[in-house]
Amino acid sequence: MIEEALLEINRGTAEIIDIERIEKLLKAYFDEGKNYTVKAGFDPTAPDLHLGHTVLLQKLATFQKFGARVQFLIGDFTATIGDPTGKSATRKVLTPQDIAKNIESYTSQAFKILDESKTDIVYNKEWLDALGSVGMLQLASNLTVARMLERDDFSKRYASQTPIALSEFMYPLLQGYDSVHLKSDIEIGGTDQKFNLLMGRQLQKSYEIKKQQAVLMMPILEGLDGVQKMSKSLGNYIGVTDAPNDMFGKILSISDDLMWRFYELLSSKTLNEIADLKTGVSDGSLHPKSVKEALALEITTRFHSEDAANNAKSEFDKVHSKSQIPTDIPEFSCEGEVWIAKALLDCALEPSTSQARRDIKQGGVKINQEKVADEKLVLTTGEYLLQVGKRKFAKLKVN
Amino acid sequence: MIEEALLEINRGTAEIIDIERIEKLLKAYFDEGKNYTVKAGFDPTAPDLHLGHTVLLQKLATFQKFGARVQFLIGDFTATIGDPTGKSATRKVLTPQDIAKNIESYTSQAFKILDESKTDIVYNKEWLDALGSVGMLQLASNLTVARMLERDDFSKRYASQTPIALSEFMYPLLQGYDSVHLKSDIEIGGTDQKFNLLMGRQLQKSYEIKKQQAVLMMPILEGLDGVQKMSKSLGNYIGVTDAPNDMFGKILSISDDLMWRFYELLSSKTLNEIADLKTGVSDGSLHPKSVKEALALEITTRFHSEDAANNAKSEFDKVHSKSQIPTDIPEFSCEGEVWIAKALLDCALEPSTSQARRDIKQGGVKINQEKVADEKLVLTTGEYLLQVGKRKFAKLKVN
Numbered sequence: 075m076i077e078e079a080l081l082e083i084n085r086g087t088a089e090i091i092d093i094e095r096i097e098k099l100l101k102a103y104f105d106e107g108k109n110y111t112v113k114a115g116f117d118p119t120a121p122d123l124h125l126g127h128t129v130l131l132q133k134l135a136t137f138q139k140f141g142a143r144v145q146f147l148i149g150d151f152t153a154t155i156g157d158p159t160g161k162s163a164t165r166k167v168l169t170p171q172d173i174a175k176n177i178e179s180y181t182s183q184a185f186k187i188l189d190e191s192k193t194d195i196v197y198n199k200e201w202l203d204a205l206g207s208v209g210m211l212q213l214a215s216n217l218t219v220a221r222m223l224e225r226d227d228f229s230k231r232y233a234s235q236t237p238i239a240l241s242e243f244m245y246p247l248l249q250g251y252d253s254v255h256l257k258s259d260i261e262i263g264g265t266d267q268k269f270n271l272l273m274g275r276q277l278q279k280s281y282e283i284k285k286q287q288a289v290l291m292m293p294i295l296e297g298l299d300g301v302q303k304m305s306k307s308l309g310n311y312i313g314v315t316d317a318p319n320d321m322f323g324k325i326l327s328i329s330d331d332l333m334w335r336f337y338e339l340l341s342s343k344t345l346n347e348i349a350d351l352k353t354g355v356s357d358g359s360l361h362p363k364s365v366k367e368a369l370a371l372e373i374t375t376r377f378h379s380e381d382a383a384n385n386a387k388s389e390f391d392k393v394h395s396k397s398q399i400p401t402d403i404p405e406f407s408c409e410g411e412v413w414i415a416k417a418l419l420d421c422a423l424e425p426s427t428s429q430a431r432r433d434i435k436q437g438g439v440k441i442n443q444e445k446v447a448d449e450k451l452v453l454t455t456g457e458y459l460l461q462v463g464k465r466k467f468a469k470l471k472v473n
Numbered sequence: 474m475i476e477e478a479l480l481e482i483n484r485g486t487a488e489i490i491d492i493e494r495i496e497k498l499l500k501a502y503f504d505e506g507k508n509y510t511v512k513a514g515f516d517p518t519a520p521d522l523h524l525g526h527t528v529l530l531q532k533l534a535t536f537q538k539f540g541a542r543v544q545f546l547i548g549d550f551t552a553t554i555g556d557p558t559g560k561s562a563t564r565k566v567l568t569p570q571d572i573a574k575n576i577e578s579y580t581s582q583a584f585k586i587l588d589e590s591k592t593d594i595v596y597n598k599e600w601l602d603a604l605g606s607v608g609m610l611q612l613a614s615n616l617t618v619a620r621m622l623e624r625d626d627f628s629k630r631y632a633s634q635t636p637i638a639l640s641e642f643m644y645p646l647l648q649g650y651d652s653v654h655l656k657s658d659i660e661i662g663g664t665d666q667k668f669n670l671l672m673g674r675q676l677q678k679s680y681e682i683k684k685q686q687a688v689l690m691m692p693i694l695e696g697l698d699g700v701q702k703m704s705k706s707l708g709n710y711i712g713v714t715d716a717p718n719d720m721f722g723k724i725l726s727i728s729d730d731l732m733w734r735f736y737e738l739l740s741s742k743t744l745n746e747i748a749d750l751k752t753g754v755s756d757g758s759l760h761p762k763s764v765k766e767a768l769a770l771e772i773t774t775r776f777h778s779e780d781a782a783n784n785a786k787s788e789f790d791k792v793h794s795k796s797q798i799p800t801d802i803p804e805f806s807c808e809g810e811v812w813i814a815k816a817l818l819d820c821a822l823e824p825s826t827s828q829a830r831r832d833i834k835q836g837g838v839k840i841n842q843e844k845v846a847d848e849k850l851v852l853t854t855g856e857y858l859l860q861v862g863k864r865k866f867a868k869l870k871v872n
Contacts, residue, residue, distance in 0.1 A: 151606070202606050207550070210609040215640035219618070219631065222639065232618065240621065240642055241614035247639070 076104050079140040081345060086129075086338045088265045088293040091272070095288040099259055103141030112137045113145040113258035113274075113287070115198075115249060116184075118176045119153050119168060123183050124311040125373070126295040126304035129339045131187040133262055133292055144193045145256050146184065148177055151202040152245065183314050186376055201255040202248055213247050216280045217273075222246070225269045246270045250277035253287050262290040295339060298324060300332040318378045322386035325370035330362050336369060343372070399443075399467060403459070407471040414439075414451040421460055421468035430462075438463050475503050478539040480744060485528075485737045487664045487692040490671070494687040498658055502540030511536045512544040512657035512673075512686070514597075514648060515583075517575040518552050518567060522582045523710040524772070525694040525703035528738045530586040532661055532691055543592045544655050545583065547576055550601040551644065582713050585775055600654040601647055612646050615679045616672075621645070624668040645669045649676035652686050661689040694738060697723060699731040717777045721785035724769035729761050735768060742771070798842075798866065802858070806870040813838075813850040820859055820867035837862055 079100050090096070102108040114130050134144045153168050168176070181195060205213065222243050223229055231238050246269060253261055253274030263271050268291060275286040294303045297310025304311045312324045328336065337348050351368075354360030367387065374383035406421045415427035418439065424430040433439050434449040440461040441451075458470045478499050489495065501507040513529050533543045552567050567575070580594060604612065621642050622628055630637050645668060652660055652673030662670050667690060674685040693702045696709025703710045711723045727735065736747050750767075753759030766786065773782035805820045814829035817838065823829040832838050833848040839860040840850075852871050859867045 152610075205606045207601050207604045207606070207609050210606050211551075211640050211643055214643055215638045217639045218636040219622070219627075219639060219642065220634065220636065223618070228618075235619065237617040237619065239614045240616045240618060240646070241610050243618065243639055243642075244610055244613055 076100050079104075082136050083133075083140070083290070085136070085345060086292065087133075087290055089268070089291045090288070091275075091290075092286070092288040095285065096260060096290070099288075100140060107141075109141050109143050110259040111145050111256065112142045112260040112262060113147055113253060113256055114262050115147040115149050115252065116180060117149050117153070118173050118180060122306065123180065123314045124304055124306065125314065125336075125340060126297075126311065128187060128314065129292050129295050130262060130264070131184055132340055132342070133290070135187050135189065135342075137260070137262075138189045138192045142192065142260070144188060145258055146181070146188070146193050146195045147252055147256070148180075148195065148197045149249075150177070150197050151199040151248065183377070186314075196256065198248070198252050198255075202251070205251070210244070213251055213277075214244065216277060217243075217247060219243075246273045247277070250274045254278055254281045254283060257283055258287045259285070260288045260290060262292065264294055265291045266294065267291070292339070296332060296335065298328055298332075300329050300335075312373075314377045316377075318374050318382040318386040319389050321377065322370045322374045322383065322390055325373055326363075326366055326390065328366070330366070333362070333366050333369060336373075341369060341372060342376075399459070403467040403469050405469040405471070407473060409473050411455075412453050412470075412472055414441075414446060414453060415449065417453055417458075417470055418460060418462065421470055423460060423462045423466050423468050433462055475499050478503075481535050482532075482539070482689070484535070484744060485691065486532075486689055488667070488690045489687070490674075490689075491685070491687040494684065495659060495689070498687075499539060506540075508540050508542050509658040510544050510655065511541045511659040511661060512546055512652060512655055513661050514546040514548050514651065515579060516548050516552070517572050517579060521705065522579065522713045523703055523705065524713065524735075524739060525696075525710065527586060527713065528691050528694050529661060529663070530583055531739055531741070532689070534586050534588065534741075536659070536661075537588045537591045541591070541659070543587060544657055545580070545587070545592050545594045546651055546655070547579075547594060547596045548648075549576070549596050550598040550647065582776075585713075595655065597647070597651050597654075601650070604650070609643070612650055612676075613643065615676060616642075616646060618642075645672045646676070649673045650680075653677050653680045653682060656682055657686045658684070659687045659689060661691065663693055664690045665693065666690070691738070695731060695734065697727055697731075699728050711772075713776045715776075717773050717781040717785040718788055720776065721769045721773045721782065721789055724772055725762075725765055725789065727765070729765070732761070732765050732768060735772075740768060740771060741775075798858070802866040802868050804868040804870070806872060808872050810854075811852050811869075811871055813840075813845060813852060814848065816852055816857075816869055817859060817861065820869055822859060822861045822865050822867055832861055 076097075080097065083096065083100075084090070099108075099110040103110065112134060114134055134142075134146075138144060150173055153173050185193070223232055225246070228238055228242075230236075249270045250273030252258075254277050257278075258274065261271050261274050268289075271289040271291065275289065278286045296302065297304035297308055298312070299310050302308055302310060306313075312321055316324070325336070334348075334352070337343065337351070341348065343351075351360065351365050355362050355365060371383045371387060374386055378386075404421070408417070408420065412420070413427075414434070415424070415430035418424040418430040418433075419427050424433065430439070431449045434446050437445050439446045440459075441453075442459050443461070453470070453472050455472050458472070460468045460470055475496075479496065482495065482499075483489070498507075498509040502509065511533060513533055533541075533545075537543060549572055552572050576594075584592070622631055624645070627637055627641075629635075648669045649672030651657075653676050656677075657673065660670050660673050667688075670688040670690065674688065677685045695701065696703035696707055697711070698709050701707055701709060705712075711720055715723070724735070733747075733751070736742065736750070740747065742750075750759065750764050754761050754764060770782045770786060773785055777785075803820070807816070807819065811819070812826075813833065814823070814826035817823040817829040817832075818826050823832065829838070830848045833845050836844050838845045839858075840852075841858050842860070852869070854871050857869045857871070859869055
């Protein structure tokens with residue numbers, strides 16, 4: 075059981091620091107039913123989650139299966155702080171109302187993945203405000219300038235003489251102090267957060283918290299292109315509030331490689347179940363498209379409902395089949411109005427007007443992808459896509 | 474009048490930034506009677522002032538003569554903050570009681586120089602506490618890491634890989650913010666404070682104070698050796714709580730060069746009066762020693778009283794004349810007890826024992842700098858300094 079838990083916790087991770095601590099926490103849970111805490115921080119300035127953000131949430135949900143209480147940390151302290159230098163265009167000043175609205179939106183999405191009964195939503199403004207001027211200064215005394223400049227992005231900016239505001243040095247410390255206040259056992263975050271996550275460990279030591287948090291880092295999810303990270307600004311994202319049809323369709327559009335990546339990082343299927351799917355695809359008993367459909371159904375169900383997901387699938391199938399139109403359709407034109415049966419004959423779609431009338435009666439003729447019900451229809455000036463059966467197409471321009 | 478004020482304000486300064494601002498403030502004072510503020514910060518962790526510290530106070534007193542209200546800033550905010558890294562041995566944590574006691578001692582000394590009615594004692598804990606976590610972070614956003622590392626001592630420490638705690642970067646900002654809060658017109662400090670003094674100007678601009686403070690820097694006073702800076706740890710200092718005799722004597726011990734330096738930086742004599750003294754010394758009408766005595770009297774009077782200073786002078790003269798003993802005194806020895814008159818003859822201080830007896834009767838003979846009253850005195854085993862008149866000395870060892 076503990077082995078299975080460890081496998082699921084390890085699943086898809088980029089790096090784990092202090093796996094021994096995690097093992098001990100799991101052992102205490104399985105042996106004695108003792109719970110432990112897993113912290114993850116969320117920025118309330120951007121209320122729209124996309125699937126990339128949910129990688130962390132999935133991992134938190136996994137931990138919840140195995141005894142964890144999640145410390146769902148809302149970073150509301152810095153959100154109200156503007157950047158007086160105006161150097162950072164990304165940092166907008168939000169009103170408390172904006173933030174409250176964002177948090178509401180954020181958590182309602184998050185609880186589609188997390189178990190609410192095992193989640194504590196916490197706001198760092200509470201204890202960071204209480205730190206006060208003196209507390210901030212004491213916090214700052216825990217780190218050296220040289221150590222801070224070792225952080226990858228800082229060292230690059232310093233070397234290239236790109237200004238680094240002194241306050242930027244404070245943010246990792248504040249994030250670390252959150253772990254001190256919360257006495258977190260584990261913190262999870264993206265690989266880009268490594269420095270800040272380790273800061274939590276360091277500060278817990280400085281502030282004499284008995285045991286330091288283990289750190290688990292998740293990779294950054296790729297976007298629809300399968301190459302760049304999923305991001306709103308790159309337009310390659312699947313938003314968790316995307317309409318069911320969009321969500322379903324976007325997932326079906328990804329490559330097979332990316333599909334397996336999504337299974338690993340986003341699916342609630344177990345590792346064994348995913349292994350079975352892979353076997354099925356490789357021995358030919360499963361079509362990759364149906365595996366992708368199953369993923370799209372799972373994700374769409376998660377953020378909407380099973381009905382919405384099934385409807386999305388039907389709609390997709392319909393649209394998908396509708397859109398099976400060849401790109402090289404022969405084109406015709408004629409002068410004046412024309413009877414539909416005559417038009418089908420002229421465009422070489424039917425051998426005779428009588429055959430055309432029979433096909434129309436049987437529902438086998440479409441104009442602009444809509445079935446023709448009336449065999450006496452007359453086409454007036456305009457352009458038409460004529461179709462007989464599934465395969466025969468022609469374009470007709472009536473002048 | 475304004476020209477005289479400017480000369481006195483310039484007197485002894487190492488550097489002035491924005492002299493135009495000072496000229497305008499003086500003009501507004503002389504023309505319209507408008508007052509202005511001059512800020513200086515004092516550290517309440519070291520309650521014992523020495524003359525080096527009073528250089529600033531003298532300059533403040535000069536400003537007070539010309540319309541300034543002094544913002545006597547007690548840096549009590551940082552004084553209560555320990556250094557959790559333990560890296561700085563110099564920073565002691567003080568209790569509020571310690572600080573109150575130090576401040577009491579500090580200001581009672583300072584008001585021997587400053588005009589109390591033109592002085593506002595202000596405590597930066599008041600507004601720095603009120604800044605809070607958010608205010609601290611906003612403050613830190615006003616400066617870049619690169620700019621901070623330009624500061625001389627920081628750049629050296631960074632280059633030599635000597636740790637710089639992040640909190641140390643905050644101190645100049647806090648000092649600068651004091652000037653924002655106080656809307657100071659001028660700040661004065663030592664040359665070693667240049668970076669921090671300029672920070673006040675920069676932050677006043679960031680926080681949209683209409684006019685930025687002018688900055689006036691005083692040199693660091695040399696100690697008794699005339700070479701190294703006056704400092705308690707170097708033992709070359711004159712404490713303002715030194716006993717009158719010590720104070721007087723120490724000042725008389727300094728070189729003539731250092732005496733003129735002390736006149737410039739510590740004396741309340743005007744520049745014209747000092748120029749007269751210099752002329753007197755150079756044309757021989759004044760002995761340098763009497764000029765030095767005048768300085769010693771002025772300083773001792775300032776921190777004690779005129780009576781105490783005069784007593785110190787008398788005492789000094791007495792001790793000083795007693796100690797007029799040449800360094801190359803001939804040495805003699807003899808076996809067994811010896812009559813004083815015989816001893817004086819043997820040591821070639823007298824031509825005969827009868828002459829010796831006459832001189833003893835007239836009080837012209839001393840043993841160990843005490844007059845000999847008894848012409849029948851017998852010297853037993855021991856060492857004696859024999860003296861006849863003012864000039865003749867001998868050392869005698871009786872075995």
